[in-house]
Amino acid sequence: MGKSQKRGRAGRLVRQVAIAALAVIVLLTIGGAGWQASLPHDHLEVVSPGALDVDAEVTGSWTVGALTVVADDARVRIQEAGRTVWSSSPGRAFIMATTGETTWEEHRGYFWPDVEIGTQFENQSVETIRRDGEALRITGRLSAGDPGRDGRSVRYRLRIIPRGEGGAIAELSADAVDSIAWVTGRGAGSAVHGLGAQFTSFDLGGDLIPLVVREQGVGRGEQPLSLLADLTNRSAAGSEYSTYAARASFVTEDLRGFRLDPDQPASHAFAVADLRADDRVTVQSWAPSMRIELTSGATPLDLITEQSAGVERPEIAGWTSAGVIVGLQGGSEQVRRKLDTLLTAGARIAGVWLQDWTGQRTTSFGQRLWWTWQLDQQRYPDWNQLVAELAARDLAVTTYVNPFLVDADAKNDDTIRNLWAEARGAGYLVTDSSGQPYLLDQGGYEASLVDLSDPQARSWFADVIAEEVLTDGVEGFMADFGEGLPFDAALAHGPAELRHNEWPRLWAETVETACHRAGKPDCVTWFRSGALGQQEHASLYWAGDQLTSWGKEDGLASALSAMLSAGVSGWPLVHSDVGGYTSIDAVVKDYTRSPELLQRWSELEAFGVLMRTHEGNRPAQNTQVYESPDIAEAFAAMTRVYAALAPYRRHVIAEAVETGVPALRHGWLVAPKSAAATVDSQFFLGADVLVAPVLSEGADTVEVTFPPGTWIHLLTGVEYRGQATRTVDAPLGTPAAFVRADSSWADPLRDAMFAR
Incomplete structure (x- = not known):
């Protein structure tokens, strides 16, 4: 080890001790109750x-x-x-x-x-x-x-x-x-499910839950991160009920x-x-x-179907089931190099997600994007050639956009329009009480929201997305944010307090319009914020910005909780970022994605509705799917599992779009009178595939509660009798996933897994 490395480690240790001591001093000085009262x-x-x-x-x-x-x-x-x-x-x-x-x-x-x-x-x-x-x-x-x-x-x-x-x-x-x-x-003790993407447990009974869309927080109670996030960034930890997708919709166990x-x-x-x-x-x-x-309803499935009746949901392009959508960035050459590593490892890839197409900036939080919504020609000088190369490989290109605009003058790029200035001049920005554009702190820069309450502003921004984002060869994008409208904002139509929770729906309407104007009605878009009525304009969601951890508060386990609760709240197609997103150096603990966490998250999403990776906010500090041949090969194996499920998944997704019944189902929906109905740590993909993901670091077995019937392990072929809880081996690379033996899908799925 060189002297500079030793000095770096020593300096970091000093910082860790200093911040830990500071936290203790603050708590001792103001007391636990005083600390809590001093924060929002x-x-x-x-x-x-x-x-x-x-x-x-x-x-x-x-x-x-x-x-x-x-x-x-x-x-x-x-x-x-x-x-x-x-x-x-x-x-x-x-x-x-x-x-x-x-x-x-x-x-x-x-x-x-x-x-x-x-x-x-x-x-x-x-x-x-x-x-x-x-x-x-x-x-x-x-x-x-x-x-x-x-x-x-x-x-x-x-x-x-x-x-x-x-x-x-x-x-x-x-x-x-x-x-x-x-x-x-409700019947005494009858469980309550839903209320949006909730991260606690599937049964929400006993809770007092605010229904407001907002940032979900960093840590959400996981320690020591939450303490430090609250102390240093004004309650940035959030709470157990902070969510991007709150919704006044629930179902009870008594149907x-x-x-x-x-x-x-x-x-x-x-x-x-x-x-x-x-x-x-x-x-x-x-x-x-x-x-x-x-x-x-007569059954839980009947109840969800009846509650969702009358809603026409957009369909999902079938190519999304053929392989992973891999998140890559860094410019054309880095994208090519990373992609080649994965393809050489045998990964099944359906598309690439190039979120930094619009340019990247560095903040104290990590790598962020330029919200100017036009191509960064310095980062991607051969964009058209790159897109054509990917199309020749039968790979779809997806990008990124959100409903904010930043003043493009700060980017010093004279090749692009200043959309913020255009919107300000036309009166298309959300304003403050003085009538000026409402500048919202984003942690290192400010941005303004397009006023989605104004049909003319929505139409203008839909044109921007159609013309600047959905260019030739681009088949979709992450439609991020949607939860940030201030309650004291001035809008063209309606009071902010009645439009805040509706903002995600207005955002989805804008995106839907943009896709149609671009001549791409089957454009693939995915949202993290959710509102009542949004499912008529958008089908695909993700569970938010999880921490790169195992925690039930904000890590891998919390993602599963959010997907299951969202599923019975009107969002039947939900996935999560493979590996999580938020990585924080809390000094006393550096939250980064380990190879094991990445693998386990890959195993979960291999049985999900969409498999999509994210490099995270600190790519260099976190394990990436292309990082080494061993990691790439392990990840590639899970993409082949995902692809092998494609016909079955398309069947399940089609049912979800038609009926509103979630693709990822809690046991209560599939086997309501069995012991599986009370287990939150496993799920069903459709009616016939049961998955018990490993959610704990270092574990190589998992407890599986089987419903009635016989269940066949999809990867090993071992049969398990139902109506029992069994300990099943689940070493890395062999997730505990089973098909119902009497299902018409049993033989096709086993054959597909054998041939993958």
């Missing part, structure tokens, strides 16, 4: 249901279309075809309201709500129930305080309407309130579904889901009205 965090208040008083004169039952509404002195419920679509909790109000307000702190896409409730109208009376055309109208009062005494009250209105695809629509509103809440009863109508502006208001009581779910929205879709 979610401050949530929610109304709890009070008493329900149903007037004796209105008890009875009513038929509305296929629905039967029953009211007795303890509760109200909606039934259809012998099933309960919705029920209130016995003796408890099912509509409440409050006055008050929510204020926000924001920093680099992190948003922390501070909810203050004034008057709580927690008690409910049902005074009239009568027909209203093809609906049933229920009215009464919501009152504050002791229901036995006179106090403040407000009137509410509820209309129950048959939903054309099955189930019911509940339209409710109240006078002179700031928030309104709806309660869905009831709830979703806010995405076409109603109020549905995109900030909301809180209260799951702390074991017999109900309360959703409180900071708007004076709600329009809710209520559904039920």
Whole structure:
């Protein structure tokens, strides 16, 4: 070792000790509670249901279309075809309201709500129930305080309407309130699933969850990173409920579904889901009205299908199943060299993802991009030739874009347009309260959002993407961001507080328009932020920016949790970055991607809906799939597994697009009455392939809980009897994946694996 290397290591050790000591000093000085209070965090208040008083004169039952509404002195419920679509909790109000307000702190896409409730109208009376055309109208009062005494009250209105695809629509509103809440009863202890891409567990019961799209955070509780991220970067760790894709949509184990109508502006208001009581779910929205879709099903799959009915989702190009989309960057020659290494190793590659096509800049966080959305001709001087070479190899080219613009003058490139200046001149940028472009800190530079609330701005930006991004030979891109609209922004149309959670849908609409204008309606795009109604404009998502770690908070295990919860929330096609994205040198611990982590993540995504790699924010410090012959060969083997599954995967994806049933399924969806229904650490690809990924460092076995039947290991051919939990060998390169023995896919998949 040279002297300079020794000095470097010694210097780093000194820094580690110094920062660790600083952290300890800070904590000892201000105390744990003081430290927490000094940082932005979610401050949530929610109304709890009070008493329900149903007037004796209105008890009875009513038929509305296929629905039967029953009211007795303890509760109200909606039934259809012998099933309960919705029920209130016995003796408890099912509509409440409050006055008050929510204020926000924001920093680099992190948003922390501070909810203050004034008057709580927690008690409910049902005074009239009568027909209203093809609906049933229920009215009464919501009152504050002791229901036995006179106090403040407000009137509410509820209309129950048959939903054309099955189930019911509940339209409710109240006078002179700031928030309104709806309660869905559930069987005691009945699990709750969904609410977007959630990273904790598949059963969300017991939690209080803010429904706001925002940066997911770095660490999200994993230590010591989260402590240091919060101390040095203003709560950048996020929380266990921080997510790019929150959604007011859930299903319960007793087969009831709830979703806010995405076409109603109020549905995109900030909301809180209260799951702390074991017999109900309360959703409180900071708007004076709600329009809710209520559904039920005979099985979990039926429930998801019914809840998703009526949605037309874009199809996914079939080439994405033929092989990996490998993330490469660094300019033409580096792309060629890295690609050749993988092809020599025998990798099955369907496309390349060149995110740095628009240029790269270095910040304290790592390697970032120039958000000017035009080709960087210095980095890719022979772009057209490179794209043609890749096309000749039958490799699709994909790139990158997001809804931000930066002032291009800082790039000093006189060959490109200044799109930021063009948008400012046309009035197409989100502005602050003074009417100036809202400049948002990105950690080393500032950027402005295109005002997607303005149809003219959306049209202009769609043209930019069609002309500048989707050039000849480019077949798609990562459609990044979508969660960063400030709540105090000024927009062309509508208040920011009602458009913040809708922004991902507006972004997806813009991208969809761009693809059609470029003459590429089957353009492959993937999103990380998610909103109600977005699935009509985009089918493919990824689970966000995971840490290059194994952690359940923000690493490999968390990606699986997010994909499973998103799947029952309306996003049936979700994948994750192979190897994770976020790499941080926290000094006391350097979070980097190891060869083992890369391999295990590859094994998981080999059985996913899309296999795509990412070099990460610090490429040089992290293991890459092309780094050495051994690593490339191990990765290539998993791409061949992925490709071998192509016919089956296309079948599963087609079903997901048609029905809304997720491609990656929790055991509850496939075998709801078996022990597999309670296991979060394994998943099904479709109905017939069971996968138990290794999620722990150093492990070479994995626990597998088999549903009923016989299951055949896809790679070894060993048969396992169902209705049991077994320890299965899973050395690197041999993931624990099984096909149902009585499936029509069993022989084709085993043959494909043998021939790969």
